[in-house]
Amino acid sequence: MQKKVSDIQTNGEFIKIARENLDQENWDYLVGGGESETTLLRNRQSIDSLAFRPRVMRNVVNIDTSTELLGSKLRIPVFLAPIGSLQRFTERGGITTSSAAHDFGIPAFISSVTKPDVREIREVTDGDLFFQLYVRDDSDWILRFVDLASELGCKGFCLTADTANYGRRERDKIKGFEPRRARTNTKSDGFVYQAALDWDVVDAIRKHSSIPLLVKGIVTAEDAILAVEHGVEVIYISNHGGRQLDHGRGSIDIIPEIISAVNGKAQVIVDGGFCRGTDIAKAIALGAHAVGIGKMYGLAASAGGGEAVIRMLEILEEEFRLALALLGVTSPKELCPEHLQTVQPVRLPSFSSAFPHFDIEKYNY
Numbered sequence: 560m561q562k563k564v565s566d567i568q569t570n571g572e573f574i575k576i577a578r579e580n581l582d583q584e585n586w587d588y589l590v591g592g593g594e595s596e597t598t599l600l601r602n603r604q605s606i607d608s609l610a611f612r613p614r615v616m617r618n619v620v621n622i623d624t625s626t627e628l629l630g631s632k633l634r635i636p637v638f639l640a641p642i643g644s645l646q647r648f649t650e651r652g653g654i655t656t657s658s659a660a661h662d663f664g665i666p667a668f669i670s671s672v673t674k675p676d677v678r679e680i681r682e683v684t685d686g687d688l689f690f691q692l693y694v695r696d697d698s699d700w701i702l703r704f705v706d707l708a709s710e711l712g713c714k715g716f717c718l719t720a721d722t723a724n725y726g727r728r729e730r731d732k733i734k735g736f737e738p739r740r741a742r743t744n745t746k747s748d749g750f751v752y753q754a755a756l757d758w759d760v761v762d763a764i765r766k767h768s769s770i771p772l773l774v775k776g777i778v779t780a781e782d783a784i785l786a787v788e789h790g791v792e793v794i795y796i797s798n799h800g801g802r803q804l805d806h807g808r809g810s811i812d813i814i815p816e817i818i819s820a821v822n823g824k825a826q827v828i829v830d831g832g833f834c835r836g837t838d839i840a841k842a843i844a845l846g847a848h849a850v851g852i853g854k855m856y857g858l859a860a861s862a863g864g865g866e867a868v869i870r871m872l873e874i875l876e877e878e879f880r881l882a883l884a885l886l887g888v889t890s891p892k893e894l895c896p897e898h899l900q901t902v903q904p905v906r907l908p909s910f911s912s913a914f915p916h917f918d919i920e921k922y923n924y
């Protein structure tokens with residue numbers, strides 16, 4: 560018998576329940592990555608290659624875990640990253656997860672390819688939303704989405720830049736299952752616009768609207784500098800959870816070069832492999848402003864809908880608060896690179912290696 564969501568005490572339990580609830584196709588879609596899944600594994604390996612240098616003898620009785628992103632208040636420095644097809648994991652898809660994010664106190668990014676769409680989500684929640692677009696048509700089409708995001712009061716407009724072509728997902732290929740996206744890396748339809756995406760599109764958006772602009776999928780100092788020059792407010796470091804280019808670097812390893820390149824001219828957020836409070840603390844210590852959670856909330860939603868997403872965030876908060884206290888700080892802004900040191904990881908990475916108490920063979924991770 561499955562536990563009540565309120566009785567769950569560790570986020571690893573959500574992974575186990577999600578595995579039981581999802582069929583193989585949806586499981587592979589959620590947890591899989593591109594080609595050899597090296598990028599995906601490296602996200603975890605990089606996080607696990609950092610150890611803490613805590614400070615002691617400090618008064619940490621009163622801890623404030625909150626922060627702010629583009630006017631949005633974050634109860635912990637975390638947001639829900641955009642996930643397409645959320646409807647495959649939980650009833651009412653993005654409505655369920657965005658409402659959960661709002662009830663907990665963090666914003667949600669809404670993917671242009673999730674259902675119900677951002678309009679329907681906005682009808683049922685007045686929580687803070689960021690709209691994320693995959694480009695599928697010309698600039699007039701893009702600007703209509705920019706206007707829509709403004710009309711719906713979204714806190715920012717996010718362009719995903721790392722999907723010029725759809726990654727090769729071998730889990731799908733082996734099963735003989737080919738998502739529509741994977742068949743459209745050719746010029747056959749709107750996907751050619753995604754392949755043609757360049758800084759001119761950013762300029763057109765900047766000229767058209769004052770909505771804060773985020774570019775997701777930046778992984779080099781060179782592109783971060785260009786983003787700042789083109790008026791991007793938030794650099795969103797991401798390798799798409801290891802679902803796109805294989806043999807990429809772990810996301811957390813990229814933070815220092817980008818922080819140094821933007822030199823305070825833009826905020827920096829990051830995602831990729833983050834599932835624990837200590838993971839969040841490491842990214843913030845390196846200078847990230849907030850951390851996106853991807854698979855972890857897809858898994859929680861698959862395990863128990865919105866209630867499980869809230870419980871997952873509560874556990875994350877508990878872990879983050881504990882990390883702050885034991886590092887000797889009382890707020891995220893006190894974290895700094897001196898709290899970290901590079902080390903050898905103690906175990907091999909997997910997407911769920913943050914939760915070693917589960918039988919990975921049994922659950923086919």
Ligand SMILES: Cc1cc2nc3c(=O)[nH]c(=O)nc-3n(C[C@H](O)[C@H](O)[C@H](O)COP(=O)(O)O)c2cc1C
Pocket residue numbers: 588589590602640641642643644670671672673691719775797798799800801802830831832833851852853854855857
């Ligand atoms: C099932 C799934 C669907 C995703 N769909 C989108 C999407 O529609 N748009 C997007 O920009 N990123 C998408 N991503 C990438 C996430 O926004 C995020 O970058 C990634 O999941 C972070 O890594 P993590 O899953 O290890 O936390 C998706 C990720 C997953 C797992």
